[in-house]
Amino acid sequence: MSGRKAQAARNDELILQAARAVFTSDPGAPIAAVAEKAGVGISALYRRYPSKEALLQKLCGDGLKLYIEVTERALAEEGDAWEAFAGCLRGLVDADTSSLTIKLAGTFHPTEELDRDAARAGVLAEEIHRRTAEAGALRPDVTVTDISLLLEQIASIRLGDEKRTAQLRHRFLALAMDALRVPAGHRELPGPPPEDAELAARWSPAG
Amino acid sequence: MSGRKAQAARNDELILQAARAVFTSDPGAPIAAVAEKAGVGISALYRRYPSKEALLQKLCGDGLKLYIEVTERALAEEGDAWEAFAGCLRGLVDADTSSLTIKLAGTFHPTEELDRDAARAGVLAEEIHRRTAEAGALRPDVTVTDISLLLEQIASIRLGDEKRTAQLRHRFLALAMDALRVPAGHRELPGPPPEDAELAARWSPAG
DNA sequence: GACAGAACGGAACCGTACGTTCCCTTAAGA
DNA sequence: TCTTAAGGGAACGTACGGTTCCGTTCTGTC
Numbered sequence: 008m009s010g011r012k013a014q015a016a017r018n019d020e021l022i023l024q025a026a027r028a029v030f031t032s033d034p035g036a037p038i039a040a041v042a043e044k045a046g047v048g049i050s051a052l053y054r055r056y057p058s059k060e061a062l063l064q065k066l067c068g069d070g071l072k073l074y075i076e077v078t079e080r081a082l083a084e085e086g087d088a089w090e091a092f093a094g095c096l097r098g099l100v101d102a103d104t105s106s107l108t109i110k111l112a113g114t115f116h117p118t119e120e121l122d123r124d125a126a127r128a129g130v131l132a133e134e135i136h137r138r139t140a141e142a143g144a145l146r147p148d149v150t151v152t153d154i155s156l157l158l159e160q161i162a163s164i165r166l167g168d169e170k171r172t173a174q175l176r177h178r179f180l181a182l183a184m185d186a187l188r189v190p191a192g193h194r195e196l197p198g199p200p201p202e203d204a205e206l207a208a209r210w211s212p213a214g
Numbered sequence: 215m216s217g218r219k220a221q222a223a224r225n226d227e228l229i230l231q232a233a234r235a236v237f238t239s240d241p242g243a244p245i246a247a248v249a250e251k252a253g254v255g256i257s258a259l260y261r262r263y264p265s266k267e268a269l270l271q272k273l274c275g276d277g278l279k280l281y282i283e284v285t286e287r288a289l290a291e292e293g294d295a296w297e298a299f300a301g302c303l304r305g306l307v308d309a310d311t312s313s314l315t316i317k318l319a320g321t322f323h324p325t326e327e328l329d330r331d332a333a334r335a336g337v338l339a340e341e342i343h344r345r346t347a348e349a350g351a352l353r354p355d356v357t358v359t360d361i362s363l364l365l366e367q368i369a370s371i372r373l374g375d376e377k378r379t380a381q382l383r384h385r386f387l388a389l390a391m392d393a394l395r396v397p398a399g400h401r402e403l404p405g406p407p408p409e410d411a412e413l414a415a416r417w418s419p420a421g
Numbered sequence: 422g423a424c425a426g427a428a429c430g431g432a433a434c435c436g437t438a439c440g441t442t443c444c445c446t447t448a449a450g451a
Numbered sequence: 452t453c454t455t456a457a458g459g460g461a462a463c464g465t466a467c468g469g470t471t472c473c474g475t476t477c478t479g480t481c
Contacts, residue, residue, distance in 0.1 A: 011428065011478050018428090035242075037468050048430035049470085059469065149389075156371065160386065163370035164363065166412050174405040179367065181403050182356075186393035196388050198381040205373050218449050218457065225458090244439050255459035256441085266440065 021045045022052060026066055031106040032165070034114060038062075060115045067115075070107030071124040077102055078131040088142035093184055095135055096158070100176050105162035112209040129203075146187050152201040157183055228252045229259060233273055238313040239372070241321060245269070267322045274322075277314030278331040284309055285338040295349035300391055302342055303365070307383050312369035319416040336410075353394050359408040364390055 025045035029036045038059050042049045056062040081095030099105070108125075117125075136151040161176050161183070185191070232252035236243045245266050249256045263269040288302030306312070315332075324332075343358040368383050368390070392398070 014477095015428065038470090039468075042430095048428095050429050050431080050472095053470075054428070153385075153389075156373075156382070156386070157389075160367040160370055163367055166363070166408060167415075171412070175363070175408060178360075178403050178405040178407070179363070181401065182360075182364075182393045183390065185398070185401060186389045191392070191398055194388065194392060196385050198385045200385070201373060201382060205378070208374070222457065245441090246439075249460095255457095257443095257458050257460080260441075261457070 018045070018047055018051055019055065022047065022055065023066070023069070026062055027069075027107070028169075030063070030066060030111065031103060034110045063111055063115045064118055064121065067107055067111055068118075068121055068124065070102075070104045071121065071128055073102045074099065074104040074108070074128050075124065075131060077104075078128070078135055082131065082135055082138070087144075088139050089144035089188065092135060092139040092144065096154075096180060096184065097177065099158055100161055100180050101173065103162065105158045109159050109162065109209070117210060144189055146189055146191075148196050149187055150200040152203060152206060155206060156201050225252070225254055225258055226262065229254065229262065230273070230276075233269055234276075234314070235376075237270070237273060237318065238310060241317045270318055270322045271325055271328065274314055274318055275325075275328055275331060277309075277311045278328065278335055280309045281306065281311040281315070281335050282331065282338060284311075285335070285342055289338065289342055289345070294351075295346050296351035296395065299342060299346040299351065303361075303387060303391065304384065306365055307368055307387050308380065310369065312365045316366050316369065316416070324417060351396055353396055353398075355403050356394055357407040359410060359413060362413060363408050 022041065022045045026041045029041045029044050033040075038052060039049060041062075042052055045051070052062070056065065077098040078095055081091045081098065084091040084094070132155065133151050136145070136154060139145040140147065161180055164176050164179060165172050166175055229248065229252045233248045236248045236251050240247075245259060246256060248269075249259055252258070259269070263272065284305040285302055288298045288305065291298040291301070339362065340358050343352070343361060346352040347354065368387055371383050371386060372379050373382055
């Protein structure tokens with residue numbers, strides 16, 4: 008349990024948690040803030056990641072994998088299509104994957120693995136959207152990209168501590184879901200939905 | 215029409231427009247970016263505003279005044295309460311006041327006039343909310359502060375150029391309004407709504 | 422009970438970015 | 452022609468932050 012290696016393994020996790028917390032609350036935070044939050048020195052960071060960019064890539068990759076995991080779990084559910092969809096959105100809000108993948112967009116160079124995972128995540132998102140739509144539970148004029156942008160909006164909420172933020176996000180997610188669900192008295196949505204290219208444009212280095 | 219003074223007066227407006235555009239798209243933008251966007255030199259800025267902070271205060275104050283104006287206009291409307299309310303929200307989204315007042319929060323020291331206007335804006339917001347709620351047109355579990363946070367979320371949308379951004383914001387505003395309007399089949403909202411103190415906390419210098 | 426070396430803390434280094442100042446040029450009005 | 456408001460933009464000083472580096476500590480081993 009004790010020993011240098013155990014300490015190092017604990018620091019691995021400590022650093023990742025700190026980095027997640029720091030960068031989601033301030034994407035431009037200095038690397039020293041991460042070290043301080045983790046209660047370690049700067050060397051402990053640079054021993055693990057060759058640069059700040061590498062750390063960001065790792066965080067973003069983890070976020071994407073979490074997104075994939077949550078969505079796959081929802082797709083595996085057998086019961087009510089709407090409930091699976093709603094649970095998926097709640098899970099994504101809890102996982103706070105939008106903060107990690109969106110707010111950091113353009114601040115580093117995406118790796119190939121990241122591209123692969125992003126593509127996979129996109130496919131899964133389309134799948135659960137399609138399934139929900141085909142069950143007639145989802146407002147028909149709402150697209151997958153609408154849902155993505157909706158999650159981003161919810162991720163933009165940040166008020167008080169982490170707990171309060173999560174609470175408020177769920178409040179507004181519930182509000183949004185009332186507008187998404189069928190049946191309801193919906194008015195036609197103005198303007199075309201976001202396009203894939205529009206969402207993807209932010210990932211260019213010059214973002 | 216010509217003359218040094220006419221040119222200067224034109225620059226006054228040019229600089230303000232440029233500053234609005236630059237700082238709403240990037241609150242941390244350097245002052246040189248404003249000068250470049252306005253097509254003037256840095257001196258032209260410093261001749262008008264003693265510091266960057268003064269410029270930000272001016273911008274924020276203008277935004278607040280616009281907010282007040284739009285809301286007062288909606289309150290003056292006589293017809294359907296919901297329509298006045300909805301028009302007010304659309305006007306606020308068009309005016310993009312949330313970007314200016316929220317994203318710059320904490321980046322400068324608020325003046326007294328700013329505090330006064332903010333208080334006035336708050337009163338007006340409560341007024342139109344109360345009027346709409348009393349008319350039975352608004353979902354009863356939604357508070358004024360909910361609406362504020364909703365507008366902030368919508369302001370967080372930024373995709374493509376200014377025109378496209380406005381279009382998307384209206385799309386999501388329409389979606390949100392479908393969830394706000396009575397009658398509809400609403401589920402209970404989880405968690406307490408945002409409190410005034412929570413929203414105000416961001417304006418402290420250490421924001 | 423020394424020793425090799427992994428793990429680490431944190432000061433120092435260095436490049437960059439940005440707010441502000443300063444000086445020179447320009448041209449309008451007298 | 453002269454004065455002076457107005458402006459352009461280089462230069463200055465500072466602060467910030469990524470990265471490096473060196474000294475220290477502690478573990479597992481001979």
